[in-house]
Amino acid sequence: MAEPRLTSRHFIPLFITQALGALNDNLFKNALVVLALFNLSTRQAAALSALSGGLFLLPYILVSAPAGQLADAHDKARLMLWTKYWELGLMLLALIGFLTGHFGFLLAVLAGLGLQAAFFSPLKYGILPELFSGDRLVCGNGAIEAGTFAGIVLGTVVGGVLILLPHGRFLAPLAAILLALAGILSARNIPATPPAAPGLKPDWNLWRANIQLLRIAAANRPVWFACWSISWFWALGATVLAAFPVLAKARLHADGHVVTLLLGVFAVGVGIGALVAGRVVHGRHLLRMTLPAGLGMSLFIADFAITAAHLTVPDVPTLLARLAGWHALIDLALTAICGGLFSVPFYVLLQGRAATAERARMVSANNVLNAAATLAAGGIEAVAYAKGTSPGTVLLIAACLNLAVMGWIWRTALGLNRARR
Structure with a gap:
């Protein structure tokens, strides 16, 4: 059933959940890049900055097919909650990485965040038409995009500021952990949705699954x-x-x-x-x-x-x-x-x-x-x-x-x- 207002209890938890996710991703990424700038050589920092972008995007190419299959086969709200627990686990690992200053470990955490985001995205956009229809679907998408980019700005700024503070290596991941916890609380209130394709099994042969996925879309x-x-x-x-x-x-x-x-x-x-x-x-x-x-x-x-x-x-x-x-x-x-x-x-x-x-x-x-x-x-x-x-x-x-x-x-x-x- 379509919701008449974006301020309803059906939409607000989804909006908060995805905005906090965007904020957290960018807080972590920018804290990592800024930390590298002040602790590695200029050449090493530039390489890490370039590598970080690729590591975050690569999972979207690799695992989007099974991510979409899982989203169609199950209750999207429940899966979103599990991805937020996944995010919390990654941010706890990030705390270890920042405190030890191990950049290889932090890059692995970043790749994990990209993987988590690849599974979250089809849930976020796939659930919107189940909450809204008609012109409200346009408004819902507009609000989601606005929240995403607001999260990008705020996360980028907060990550850069926190990591440069005294004890920044503790404060930046602590903020990320708290944001992940807030995301879990908001995700718990997203309304349940029936599976769109019950019984659909994910295909973990990634090459075959992606080819089939693109054929269906084409x-x-x-x-x-x-x-x-x-x-x-x-x-x-x-x-x-x-x-x-x-x-x-x-x-x-x-x-x-x-x-x-x-x-x-x-x-x-x-x-x-x-x-x-x-x-x-x-x-x-x-x-x-x-x-x-x-x-x-x-x-x-x-x-x-x-x-x-x-x-x-x-x-x-x-x-x-x-x-x-x-x-x-x-x-x-x-x-x-x-x-x-x-x-x-x-x-x-x-x-x-x-x-x-x-x-x-x-x-x-x-x-x-x-x-x-x-x-x-x-x-x-x-x-x-x-x-x-x-x-x-x-x-x-x-x-x-x-x-x-x-x-x-x-x-x-x-x-x-x-x-x-």
Whole structure:
């Protein structure tokens, strides 16, 4: 039965649970990266930072198929509770890793968190259509996206701050443990849901399971379209985010606080865009905002790249004291808001057009493509920087490629609309 309000007891526990999870993941990841920066050589810290991103994403490619099968076969609320116990166990291990300063052990914990997140994601997105329908499903997705990005911002900041405090190696994992406990308490109140595909057994032959998963998704044209569109959003977002540290060092000559501000503005902007999407996007015209939002992303990314190329801002006060600094921040915020407006309708399309018994698996198929696209974008961008390409040029190329993708999205959306008539 669909819930009439997002403030209901059916939705609030889910919202809190997933937001705390995003906060905790990013608290741990940033605490680990900052600790490495102050305890390893520059080269070792850079390698650890790059490796950490891959370790967290790789499980999405490896285990998304059985994760989706388990989510379709069982009560999603109960499985979410078990993933939070899993998270608590990992954070207890993180305490040992931080206190001993063993970076290999901490990277193993990070890989475990990626594995836990890969099992949690199809539960989070798969349960939404069981709680909401129609326009409320759009609002629910918008709220979930906003909560996720708020958690990313807060977790990144808190992790970096706590680890640098006296006794930070104890305080950062302690905060993570407390957040995991809070997540368990909230997950206990998520309403139970009937299994969508009772009796479905997970296939632990990961290669075979992933191939079958992608074949099922490809057979459903609207779902496949949504998966690739969301994957492009994540690839583009990863490209923009990865450009910030390079841009800050090579062009802006800025310190780490400027990079943090840029990341924060971007994450908050996506959250705002997701909330706006929940208000303005409706079922009959689900994709009507995606093209203007996509074009807006290209426009504001290009303008940000051009504006930043002429800026020199060593710190946040200097950035905020200059008109061009505000120009760049507004460009960044508008890019992110357009991103939120762009992505939410495709999540709703994916959930709404997937068969009920396959919905969680379709979310898992989306996760496989998202992770692969993000890793590919990161690899291509790293090669571009290694060959001396400027971050501004990378962003301009990304903006132009986005225009081409918007053309494909528009043509495909028109084809889907004609097919439904």
